[in-house]
Each structure stands twice: as C-alpha cells, then as structure tokens.
Amino acid sequence: MSIKEMVYFVGAGPGAEDLITVRGMELLKKADVIIYAGSLVNPKLLEYADKTCIIHNSAYMTLEEVIGVTAEAEKEGKTTVRLHTGDPCLYGAIREQMEELSKKKIPYEVCPGVSSFCGAAASLQAEYTLPGVSQSVVITRMAGRTPVPQRESIVSFAAHKATMVIFLSTGMLGQLSRELIQGGYEKDQSAAIVYKATWPEERILRCTVGTLEETAKREGIYKTALIIVGDILNGLKEYSRLYAPEFTTEYRKGRSPS
Numbered sequence: 001m002s003i004k005e006m007v008y009f010v011g012a013g014p015g016a017e018d019l020i021t022v023r024g025m026e027l028l029k030k031a032d033v034i035i036y037a038g039s040l041v042n043p044k045l046l047e048y049a050d051k052t053c054i055i056h057n058s059a060y061m062t063l064e065e066v067i068g069v070t071a072e073a074e075k076e077g078k079t080t081v082r083l084h085t086g087d088p089c090l091y092g093a094i095r096e097q098m099e100e101l102s103k104k105k106i107p108y109e110v111c112p113g114v115s116s117f118c119g120a121a122a123s124l125q126a127e128y129t130l131p132g133v134s135q136s137v138v139i140t141r142m143a144g145r146t147p148v149p150q151r152e153s154i155v156s157f158a159a160h161k162a163t164m165v166i167f168l169s170t171g172m173l174g175q176l177s178r179e180l181i182q183g184g185y186e187k188d189q190s191a192a193i194v195y196k197a198t199w200p201e202e203r204i205l206r207c208t209v210g211t212l213e214e215t216a217k218r219e220g221i222y223k224t225a226l227i228i229v230g231d232i233l234n235g236l237k238e239y240s241r242l243y244a245p246e247f248t249t250e251y252r253k254g255r256s257p258s
C-alpha cells in the first residue's frame with residue numbers, strides 16, 4: 001500500500017511485538033507521530049518507529065488532546081498512527097475519534113490487527129467453532145462504567161451455550177459466574193482465563209464457571225485477561241465434514257467409503 005500523509009488507526013495485535021501486521025509495521029516505520037494506547041500496547045512496538053517520530057501515550061490524554069495532536073500533525077502534512085491494542089474495532093473507542101476527525105475534514109484509514117480473542121484461542125490451542133458443539137462466538141463484556149444494553153446481558157447470551165469470550169470483566173468475576181449460571185451454565189462448565197495472551201508473561205488458567213473468581217484471585221490476576229466459556233474447551237465431539245473423504249466440495253470430488 002502507498003502510505004499517505006494522513007491518520008491511520010492501526011491494530012497493534014494482542015501483545016507480542018511480531019503479531020502486528022506487515023502493513024501496521026510499515027505504518028509505524030513511516031509515522032511522524034504515534035499516539036499509542038499505553039495501558040495495553042506493548043511498548044516494544046514503538047521500536048519500529050523512526051528516531052524522529054514524536055510519540056504520545058493516550059493513557060494520559062483526553063479525546064480532545066488526541067484530536068488536537070492529530071490535527072496539528074495534519075496541518076504540518078505529517079503521518080499520524082493511532083495505535084490501538086488488538087484490533088481497533090473491538091472496544092477501541094475509534095468511532096468517536098473518526099467523528100471528530102471527519103468534522104475537521106481530516107482523512108483516516110484503518111489497518112486491522114489480531115484481536116486478543118484470537119491471541120487467546122492460539123494460546124489455548126482452541127477452536128471456538130467446533131462441529132456439533134458451537135458454531136458461534138459471543139464477544140461481550142460485563143457492564144462497568146460503560147453500560148451494556150439489557151438485551152445483551154450475560155444471562156441472555158449464556159442461554160445460547162455458544163462459545164463466549166468475555167472482555168473487560170476480570171475485576172467482576174464473582175458476578176460474571178453468577179450471571180453465567182443464572183443463564184443456564186452449570187457450575188462445573190469448563191472455562192478459561194487467559195492473562196496477557198501472547199505477551200512473555202502470559203498465563204493460561206483452565207477452571208470452571210464456578211471457580212473463575214477464586215482462580216483469578218489465587219493467581220493475582222485483576223486485569224488484562226479474557227474469560228472463555230463453552231464446551232469447545234472440552235475438546236472435539238466430531239470431525240468437520242470439510243475434509244472427510246466422501247464429502248464433495250467445489251474443489252474436491254468426494255470418494256465413496258471403501
């Protein structure tokens with residue numbers, strides 16, 4: 001891609017510095033200004049930046065300040081990278097930044113990243129969509145300072161028994177357990193806590209819906225974790241049809257079983 005003097009929202013990936021996309025890395029190399037989400041982005045990614053690049057940590061900034069820095073850079077014909085953890089489309093608060101940039105007629109593009117829910121699956125060596133087990137993934141969170149619409153309650157999602165990946169809720173695991181159970185999960189339903197997936201200090205804790213809180217407490221985990229719930233954690237029930245010898249696809253003619 002040709003890199004222009006504009007604003008790029010870039011997904012930093014889940015943690016490991018080599019899990020950013022090639023495009024994201026090129027953008028970091030080219031950036032005149034980087035505003036990174038310091039609370040979650042691996043600072044090692046900033047080593048891709050040029051020595052002359054001006055770097056801001058958005059953890060200490062308001063939306064107004066972020067937009068101010070970006071607008072200033074734009075005026076000077078510079079390239080700004082707004083570096084968000086994982087993929088910016090999930091809990092990234094990017095839409096509000098886009099609105100403000102649009103108001104100022106500042107152009108922007110998005111470069112996707114590997115979300116932490118994918119990083120966690122890799123660490124767990126899990127497949128979220130197993131035949132005969134679950135074919136859907138619910139990505140959600142407990143209500144915190146940001147409310148969650150009532151119709152999207154954990155209780156209502158739990159009733160589906162689809163794979164659930166719960167963000168931003170590590171400080172509320174007792175309540176999360178209660179809501180999962182209220183929704184229909186058994187106490188001994190398999191669950192996992194993945195702390196800092198793909199970082200060097202990653203921890204994978206397999207537990208149950210009923211022991212989420214005590215497991216996290218015992219391990220001293222209060223943030224930067226994902227909770228995964230569902231039968232997919234119990235392993236495979238049946239193989240997919242896709243690679244079965246007798247299954248005909250657009251590319252391969254099925255053989256009748258001998």
Ligand code: SAH
Pocket residue numbers: 014015040084085086087088089090091092114115116117119120166167168169194195196197198199223224225226
């Ligand atoms: N856009 C990000 C999510 C930002 S919200 C993404 O796509 O991953 C921040 C929350 O994401 C954290 O509270 C935590 O629940 C989760 N998170 C981010 N990085 C993580 C990681 N490496 N391991 C586990 N959870 C992570």
